[in-house]
Each structure stands twice: as structure tokens, then as C-alpha cells.
Amino acid sequence: MDVKDLIARVYPVSDTHGCAKEAITTSQYCVPPPLSDGQPKEVQCGREDREATEPPEEVDATASEYDGRPFIEIRFSKIPRSSHGVVFGCNRKSDVVLPNLPCLSHFHFSLTFDERRQFIVKDLGSLIGTEVTYDTKGTGTRRNFTWIIGGNEKAHQQGKIIIKIHKTVQFEIVAFEHDIDSQSYIDKVERFCQGSATAEGLLDGLNIPLRPDTQFATGAHTPGEGPIYLREMIGQGGFGVVTYYWDVSTGHEIVVKRPRDDMVRMFLRKGVNSAKTEAALADARGKWRREANNMKNLIHPNIVRLLRVIDDPYPQLVLEYIPGGPLSQLENITISESMLVLTQCLSALTLMHENQLAHRDISPNNILVKSLEPFVVVLADFGLSKDVAELRSQCGTGRFIAPEIFEDSSDRRYSAAVDIWSLGVVMCEMLGILPAYRKHRDNLPKNVLGSSWCSIVVGSLEELYHRRPDSLKRFLLGSMLVLSPERRCSAQGCYERVKELPRRIVGEEACDRIKDVLWREATVIYSSDIDTNEQSTVPLGDVGDVNDDGRSTDTMISIDPSSRDDGARRKFAAAQPPSRQSEARSSLKRPTTKMASQNPKLKRRGRASISQSGFLDAQVDQEAAEAEALLQIFPSSPRRS
Incomplete structure (x- = not known):
């Protein structure tokens, strides 16, 4: 079988009337079932005592639910x-x-x-519409609508x-996978889409009169309108719920952040809540608006983009999806x-x-990986971002909180x-x-945990620096991990200083200074x-386990977290629906269970950890050169657009 020529196979779904099967078997595109030779096998009954026992027939490992079912094949070679x-339809053409x-x-x-x-x-303007579901998701009939079924990772x-x-x-x-960027694929698609008929061919007139027994759909049979999304909940916490959306027609991916379920329920009961609840909702809405306003002013390649703000019936932030x-x-x-x-x-x-x-909540959970080649990250989750003139409350994430935030004082004030x-x-x-x-x-007791932890971080790094000094540790100790906030370097100052570190690695004195400059404990670190x-x-509170009340499943503004109970973004990606192995899918290169595999740019190159004793200078030079090459994508000052 020429897999590069095969676009897709279409199988009938079993039904008591056999309508779908009849349509498949009578089509010119029909292919006989792969395991059916049309001849019944001869069965021998009984065996002579002296005959040797024959071994059992091997089970065909490729056998699957598809075997024995008729199907049609869509191929590039069959224009x-x-x-x-x-085209599928009742007309004989x-x-x-x-x-x-x-x-x-x-x-x-x-x-x-x-x-x-x-x-x-592609629905061709049918009367009752067409429905395409993906693992039972994405329900809803549409007319003059398209659904992506191939040539897309999702x-x-x-x-x-x-x-x-x-x-x-x-x-x-x-549908079978292909390299959609290859010139061969592009050429074959163009030929396929041109068709082989002349101007008086198959669908010259889509205005063919309807058959007398055909009536327009009414009531419950009327096709719906609007886009259809596949949704996955990829994160939730004290501040809200984050849901991933994939548009089945365009392939566009977005993320929607909204309040917790209990807050959504209260927003939807607007007008019947108590005065105290309405005041709390007004305060919550104000916080969401502040986050949106903060993000609107932050247009930067290393900050997640805000695409749209929805205020009613409850606050929602539509953000770019970071794969x-x-x-x-x-x-x-x-x-x-x-x-x-660090630089980005x-x-x-x-x-x-x-x-x-x-930002006030910088942590690895709030730094998202946009791509691996080139390596690009973005800052996300601006729910705690605030004007520097108003910084007083204790906030942040565990081990990453700055020491001044732990100060026990009613007058507590701190800076960016x-x-x-x-x-x-x-x-x-x-x-x-x-x-x-x-x-x-x-x-450690809670009342001393924060400040004590910060001192431990600095002390540990100082000890490592004295044992083996290098410019990177010196930079961290002198510019960033300084207990006194007044002595810390600004973001602009740190940016300029860290830009010089890799330049020293590959400069004129690289051979003499390499041990002094580059961190050397491991390549994989x-x-x-x-x-x-x-x-x-x-946190704003605990997340409930209820659905949004009375919301449609077909529109983006409606979010139903119960449709998926996944936790973190990676859990969602790692729990993609399992692929079925069969003769029909045997040639598919299915993605792995890593989220990085969803995008070719996110295929992590594997490396084994190298101990300090086995770390060669040649490997250091290679790593240094890589650092210099990657950092060349950044200008001498931060980009803002």
C-alpha cells in the first residue's frame, strides 16, 4: 500500500438498516475488506490418531475493529x-x-x-445539516460548515x-498523516482540489431543484449556528479555571481564563443574590478588569497575549495558547x-x-514554553499583577517569594x-x-519559614560560589538574590548584565577563562x-465541582469544566485519546504522550545527565557556543513588540 498516496478511509457505522454500508459498497471508491477473500474456509472435522497435531494458527496482530468492514479509500491518485x-449525496451523480x-x-x-x-x-448547504464528532466531543449539526479531520496535529x-x-x-x-509542508504534498493537494471534470461536470448546478419529498428542516432538526470548539480544562486553582479551546473549522487554538465555578454560579444569578454577595461580585469583577487592563499594556514577545475580554455574563479573558x-x-x-x-x-x-x-508571582508554573527551536518562553498569569504604588499584601508562590513580602508589619510596602x-x-x-x-x-515554624528560607537560599549559593566561583553564580548573588531589595539590580540592569555572560564564554579568552565563567556541574541540569x-x-477560594448553569456547549463563552477533570496543562496534553492500532492506521506516526510532541517545534532532544567528574571542556565549549548562538535572537535591549 502506497501510504503517501492514501488520504483517508471511510467506514460505515453499523446500523440495523445497513444504509451506510450500502452507500459504501456501491461507491466507485469502495475497497473490499482486507481480511475477506470471498471464499469460505474449508473446515476439517476429525483427525486420524497417527496424524501429528498441527500448531494453532498465529493470531494476526494487525486485526482490529476495521477488519472485515467495507470501506472507501480517498487517494491523491484518484482525482x-x-x-x-x-461528494456524498442522494443524487446519482x-x-x-x-x-x-x-x-x-x-x-x-x-x-x-x-x-x-x-x-x-464540508457541508454543501444541506437541509438538515451535518454533524462531525471527535471522540463524541464537538456535537452539533451545522450547514455550510467545515470540520478539520486531517493535516492538523489536534x-x-x-x-x-x-x-x-x-x-x-x-x-x-x-485520515492518514502527511508532511503538509512538503512540496510533493502541496502539489498533490492542488491537483486533487482542481478535480477532473469539465465545466459541465458533476456540480455545475448546486441549484438543482430539491426533490419533491424533501422539505426544509424545522424545529429540533434545524442546524445550529456559530463555531464549534473542542475543549479541555488544563488548569484550575484559587484564582479561576483555565480551559483550552480548539476551533474545529479553523484549527485556531486559544485559552480562556474565567472565575471559579461557585463564582460563575453567582454571576449567573445576578439580581437575586444578597447585597453582600453582589458587593463581593463587584469586587471580583474589578480584579478581573484590572488584570485585563494590565495585560492590554504589555505587548511583548515574552508575555502571553491577551486576545479578547468578555465581561458578561461573567468575566473571561481570551488568551493565546502556549503549546x-x-x-x-x-x-x-x-x-x-x-x-x-533568564534573558527573556x-x-x-x-x-x-x-x-x-x-507580576508578584514569578515561578516555573507561570513561565510557559512557547517553542523549543528556537527556545522561547513567555510570562503568564497576571492575576496578582498590580501597580507598584499599591504593593502591600502577602502573595506569591512558596519558595519563590521575596524576603520583604514576609515582613510582619501593618506598614508592609515593597517594590517590583x-x-x-x-x-x-x-x-x-x-x-x-x-x-x-x-x-x-x-x-521550620510558619512564622519564620519565609525569611529563614530566603537566607538559606543565599547561604547555599554563597557556599557553592566559594567552592567553585563562576560569573553566573556571582551575577545571581550580586544582582538578583540580594536580601535587601534596595540593593537588588533593576530588571533592565539585570538584562544588560546577563547578556554579557555568554559573550565572555566564547570571547578571546574562552580557553583560559572557561572554568571561571560557565556553570559546570552538569550539561543536563x-x-x-x-x-x-x-x-x-x-487564593480566592476553593474550586467547586459544578457545571456552568444553563450554558450552551457550542459557544466559546460557555465553559463546562466537567467535560474534563484534568488538572495541569501537561496532564491534559499527556492524556490525549489513545490511538487504535489497525491496518488502517498502521502507517500513522502517532504523537507520543508528551505535550511537546503536539508541535514539531516542541520535540525535546534527549540528553543523559553527565556527572561533574566526566564533564569535558569540549562539551563545555559546545554548550557555550550554543548559548551564544541562541542569545543572538535578542537585541541589546528588551523588545516590546
């Missing part, structure tokens, strides 16, 4: 008769002729490609895609990549602080320098030199004990 692709049911249209839907060369199901991750046009007429489609998930769940971070995290976050903080805003401290602790976490936080947390569910110390 359809029209530019509409392979259709490529797959559907049963003569009153509710079905002459030309109901087709299988073709969109302008992005994604394989799609579509290929779905275990079962069903096309439904009637309760007795349903098809399952299995790599949180930094806390990315393994095998190299020295050069950790330097990029400092660049983002420079813009924030110039706008008189402090808290972000510099937190990012310095994140850097130690990536380098694998942060002391065990849990151990100290369990052994990030094996974190961080709790990815660690939340801010100032």
Missing part, C-alpha cells in the same frame, strides 16, 4: 470529478450515493481540502471521528536554555516595571524588586542548586522537585 472533492431518505440532500457533504491544505468535511490525536447525517447514516473516517506548557514540567533544560529563560523573562519584566507593574528575587530563585531551580524546600518547610500544583498564597 475526484469536481473541485468539491469526494454523487461519488457516494446516500439512501433515498426525505431528509437527505442531493449533494449533502464532501471530503476535500481547505486553503491551508487541511483535510476537511485532529490526528482524536481516536474516533464520526460523520453523522442521519441516525441510520453515519460514517467513521480515518509547551509550564516550565516546571520541562525536563533536561540545558545551560544555554536556562540562560535564555528579564526582558519581559523590564517592560512590566517600566509600566509601573509588578520582588520579581527580580523570584526569577533568581527560578534560575537556581533550573540549575539544580536550590536547596530542598520541602525539607525546610517541614522543619534541571531535575526539579517543584510541586506543579503549588498555588499562590493568596
Whole structure:
């Protein structure tokens, strides 16, 4: 079988009337079942005593639910008769002729490609519409609508895609993966979409009169309107719920952040709540508006983009989707990549602080990986961001909180320098030199835990520096991890200083100074004990387990967290629907269970940890050169657009 020529296979979904099967078997695209030779096997009854016992027949490992079922094959080499692709309909001119049911249209839907060369199901203006579900998700009939079923990572991750046009007429489609950026694929798609018919071909007139027994759909049979999204809850905590959305027509990916379920329920009961509850809702709405306003002013390549703000019936922030998930769940971070995290976050903080805003919750959970090649991260979760003139409350995440936030004083005031401290602790976490936080947390009373922990971080780094000094540790101790906030360097100052570190590595004195400059404990240096569910110390409350009341499942504004009970973003990505292995799917290169595999840019190159004693200078030079090359993508000052 030429897999590069195969686009998809379409199987009938079993029904008592056999309507879908009849449509498949009578089509010119039909292929006989792979395990059916049409001849019944001869069965020998009985055996002579002297005959040797024959071994049992081997079980075919490729046997699956598809075997024995008829199907049609859509191939690049079999050009359809029209530019509409392979057409399903009741008219005899259709490529797959559907049963003569009153509710079905002459030309109901087709299988073709969109302008992005994604394989799609396209409703051709049918009367009752078409429904395409992905593992039972994305329900809803639509007319003049398209559904992506191939040529897209998300579509290929779905275990079962069903096309439904009637309760007795349903098809399952299995699309094969291709390199959609290759010139060969592009050329084949163009030829397929042109069709082979002349101007007087198959669908010259989609205005063919309706059959007399066909009536327009009414009532419950009327197709819906608006986009359809596949949704996954990828995070939740004290401040709200984060849900991932994939548009089945465009393939666009977004993230929507909204309040907790109990707050949503109260927002939806507006007008019947008590005065106290209404006051609390007004305060909550104000906090969401402040976060939105803060993000509107932060246009930067290393800050997650705010796409849209929805205020009614409850606050929602529509954000760009970052495919790599949180930094806390990315393994095998190299020295050069950790330097990029530091540089990019400092660049983002420079813009924030110039706008008189402090993030106040810098941690690996709030630094998201946008791509690995090139390595790009973005700051996210601005729920605690605030004007620097109003910084007084205790907030942040565990081990990353700055010492001045722990001060027990009614007059407590601090500055945006808290972000510099937190990012310095994140850097130690990536380098694998942060002391065990849990151990100290369990052994110290709460009233001294914070300040004591900060002193432990500095003391541990100082001890490491005295044992083996280098410029990176010296930079962290002198510019970022300084107990006195007044002596900490600004974000702009740190950005300029850290930019010079890799330049020294590959400069004229590289051979003489390499041991003094580059951190050398390991090439793979990030094996974190961080709790990815660690939340801010100032939660708004616990998340409930209820659904949004009375909301439609087809529109983006409606969020139903019960549709998925996944926790963190990585858990969502790692729990993609399992692929079924069969002869029909045997050639598919299915993604792994890592989130990084969803995007070709996020394929982590594997590296083994190298001990200090076995670390060669040649490897250091290679790592240094990589650091310099990667950092060249940044200008001498932070970018803001």
C-alpha cells in the first residue's frame, strides 16, 4: 500500500438498516475488506490418531475493529470529478450515493481540502445539516460548515471521528498523516482540489431543484449556528479555571481564563443574590478588569497575549495558547536554555516595571514554553499583577517569594524588586542548586519559614560560589538574590548584565577563562522537585465541582469544566485519546504522550545527565557556543513588540 498516496478511509457505522454500508459498497471508491477473500474456509472435522497435531494458527496482530468492514479509500491518485472533492449525496451523480431518505440532500457533504491544505468535511448547504464528532466531543449539526479531520496535529490525536447525517447514516473516517509542508504534498493537494471534470461536470448546478419529498428542516432538526470548539480544562486553582479551546473549522487554538465555578454560579444569578454577595461580585469583577487592563499594556514577545475580554455574563479573558506548557514540567533544560529563560523573562519584566507593574508571582508554573527551536518562553498569569504604588499584601508562590513580602508589619510596602528575587530563585531551580524546600518547610515554624528560607537560599549559593566561583553564580548573588531589595539590580540592569555572560564564554579568552565563567556541574541540569500544583498564597477560594448553569456547549463563552477533570496543562496534553492500532492506521506516526510532541517545534532532544567528574571542556565549549548562538535572537535591549 502506497501510504503517501492514501488520504483517508471511510467506514460505515453499523446500523440495523445497513444504509451506510450500502452507500459504501456501491461507491466507485469502495475497497473490499482486507481480511475477506470471498471464499469460505474449508473446515476439517476429525483427525486420524497417527496424524501429528498441527500448531494453532498465529493470531494476526494487525486485526482490529476495521477488519472485515467495507470501506472507501480517498487517494491523491484518484482525482475526484469536481473541485468539491469526494461528494456524498442522494443524487446519482454523487461519488457516494446516500439512501433515498426525505431528509437527505442531493449533494449533502464532501471530503476535500481547505486553503491551508487541511483535510476537511464540508457541508454543501444541506437541509438538515451535518454533524462531525471527535471522540463524541464537538456535537452539533451545522450547514455550510467545515470540520478539520486531517493535516492538523489536534485532529490526528482524536481516536474516533464520526460523520453523522442521519441516525441510520453515519460514517467513521480515518485520515492518514502527511508532511503538509512538503512540496510533493502541496502539489498533490492542488491537483486533487482542481478535480477532473469539465465545466459541465458533476456540480455545475448546486441549484438543482430539491426533490419533491424533501422539505426544509424545522424545529429540533434545524442546524445550529456559530463555531464549534473542542475543549479541555488544563488548569484550575484559587484564582479561576483555565480551559483550552480548539476551533474545529479553523484549527485556531486559544485559552480562556474565567472565575471559579461557585463564582460563575453567582454571576449567573445576578439580581437575586444578597447585597453582600453582589458587593463581593463587584469586587471580583474589578480584579478581573484590572488584570485585563494590565495585560492590554504589555505587548511583548515574552508575555502571553491577551486576545479578547468578555465581561458578561461573567468575566473571561481570551488568551493565546502556549503549546509547551509550564516550565516546571520541562525536563533536561540545558545551560544555554536556562540562560535564555533568564534573558527573556528579564526582558519581559523590564517592560512590566517600566509600566509601573509588578507580576508578584514569578515561578516555573507561570513561565510557559512557547517553542523549543528556537527556545522561547513567555510570562503568564497576571492575576496578582498590580501597580507598584499599591504593593502591600502577602502573595506569591512558596519558595519563590521575596524576603520583604514576609515582613510582619501593618506598614508592609515593597517594590517590583520582588520579581527580580523570584526569577533568581527560578534560575537556581533550573540549575539544580536550590536547596530542598520541602525539607525546610517541614522543619521550620510558619512564622519564620519565609525569611529563614530566603537566607538559606543565599547561604547555599554563597557556599557553592566559594567552592567553585563562576560569573553566573556571582551575577545571581550580586544582582538578583540580594536580601535587601534596595540593593537588588533593576530588571533592565539585570538584562544588560546577563547578556554579557555568554559573550565572555566564547570571547578571546574562552580557553583560559572557561572554568571561571560557565556553570559546570552538569550539561543536563534541571531535575526539579517543584510541586506543579503549588498555588499562590493568596487564593480566592476553593474550586467547586459544578457545571456552568444553563450554558450552551457550542459557544466559546460557555465553559463546562466537567467535560474534563484534568488538572495541569501537561496532564491534559499527556492524556490525549489513545490511538487504535489497525491496518488502517498502521502507517500513522502517532504523537507520543508528551505535550511537546503536539508541535514539531516542541520535540525535546534527549540528553543523559553527565556527572561533574566526566564533564569535558569540549562539551563545555559546545554548550557555550550554543548559548551564544541562541542569545543572538535578542537585541541589546528588551523588545516590546
